[in-house]
Amino acid sequence: MRLEAVSFAVRGKPLLTDIGLEVTSGQRIMVLGPNGAGKSLTLRLCHGLLQPTKGRVTWLGAGANTPRRRHAMVFQRPVMLRRSALANITHALALQGIGRAQRKEQALAALRHFGLEALADRPARVLSGGEQQRLAMARAWALRPEVLFLDEPCAALDPGATHAIEEMIQAFHRAGVTIVMTTHNMGQARRLADEVIFLHHGRLLEQTPAAEFFEQPRSEAADAFMKGELLW
Ligand SMILES: Nc1ncnc2c1ncn2[C@@H]1O[C@H](COP(=O)(O)OP(=O)(O)OP(=O)(O)O)[C@@H](O)[C@H]1O
Numbered sequence: 001m002r003l004e005a006v007s008f009a010v011r012g013k014p015l016l017t018d019i020g021l022e023v024t025s026g027q028r029i030m031v032l033g034p035n036g037a038g039k040s041l042t043l044r045l046c047h048g049l050l051q052p053t054k055g056r057v058t059w060l061g062a063g064a065n066t067p068r069r070r071h072a073m074v075f076q077r078p079v080m081l082r083r084s085a086l087a088n089i090t091h092a093l094a095l096q097g098i099g100r101a102q103r104k105e106q107a108l109a110a111l112r113h114f115g116l117e118a119l120a121d122r123p124a125r126v127l128s129g130g131e132q133q134r135l136a137m138a139r140a141w142a143l144r145p146e147v148l149f150l151d152e153p154c155a156a157l158d159p160g161a162t163h164a165i166e167e168m169i170q171a172f173h174r175a176g177v178t179i180v181m182t183t184h185n186m187g188q189a190r191r192l193a194d195e196v197i198f199l200h201h202g203r204l205l206e207q208t209p210a211a212e213f214f215e216q217p218r219s220e221a222a223d224a225f226m227k228g229e230l231l232w
Pocket of ligand 1: 034038040
């Protein structure tokens with residue numbers, strides 16, 4: 001996936017300016033930066049939920065232009081329908097055009113993959129926050145994406161639930177799925193990142209291999225941010 005000179009403005013107010021980046025298959029990319037930097041907007045543009053005001057997002061590689069979406073997104077607060085856990089997954093598969101006969105099997109396989117089959121018949125909305133987020137991850141898995149976007153997936157979770165989601169992220173990674181994720185948890189970023197993208201005031205200040213970023217960021221703003229200085 002490549003972003004070329006992507007800008008996004010609302011009523012003339014620039015929120016993202018001239019973002020250029022390329023995401024290599026199979027990488028785990030952490031998008032970091034202070035509140036309001038433009039991290040969520042960047043993920044939404046990549047996922048196609050928003051259209052750039054200027055510039056373009058292109059998908060490279062074989063089958064890049066096939067109509068079926070090859071990416072999934074998990075949000076801080078999972079969006080669940082008033083249906084069973086299983087039906088939430090089969091519904092997502094139906095939206096992707098998967099045939100009725102295949103949906104249930106594919107949904108059950110995703111739940112089983114993460115040891116969640118006991119949740120299948122429970123109403124999704126009464127599951128705990130941690131269970132709902134694990135269900136959201138299983139739903140994303142069922143879609144068999146090539147890229148998974150995660151927008152602060154653990155922000156509302158305790159350490160145990162956070163650990164469970166990190167394990168699931170690693171399962172996606174082992175399966176070859178590219179991960180693009182925002183987090184404010186620097187421990188988590190260190191545990192998961194292959195590469196870091198740092199945004200500030202709607203601009204991309206650097207895209208740096210993780211080991212180098214955590215040793216010494218290239219930009220002054222990222223250096224200050226990592227030292228815990230207050231940026232705004
Ligand atoms: N639809 C919109 N209309 C106007 N402003 C918006 C809209 N969406 C986002 N913004 C603004 O764009 C800026 C970037 O928002 P974004 O949610 O991408 O930040 P973020 O880096 O994800 O922040 P946080 O870490 O707090 O989640 C913010 O100032 C936000 O208020």
